[in-house]
Amino acid sequence: MSYLIAGSAAAMHYGYSSARVKAMESRLIGKKTMQEIINAKDASTIIAILFQGDYKKDLEEFGGLEIKGELIDFALSKNFDKER
Structure with missing residues (x-):
């Protein structure tokens, strides 16, 4: 009986x-957007x-279109850490 309970908890x-990973995957940058980033001429x-x-809301919080260097990493990391 304890195997059944342990198995149910594991499942x-x-x-x-699995659901959480799928939700995080859905927020990743898509191929088209990534290609645009790769082809971008500047930061x-x-x-x-x-x-x-x-990412707009988080980028705005750290300086918007005028965001500086390492703050970009903070903004993108904050967005990735969000629960949705």
């Missing part, structure tokens, strides 16, 4: 973890591209 944990163009997507 529930796996289901939760301000990259920021403008990121501004069009899910």
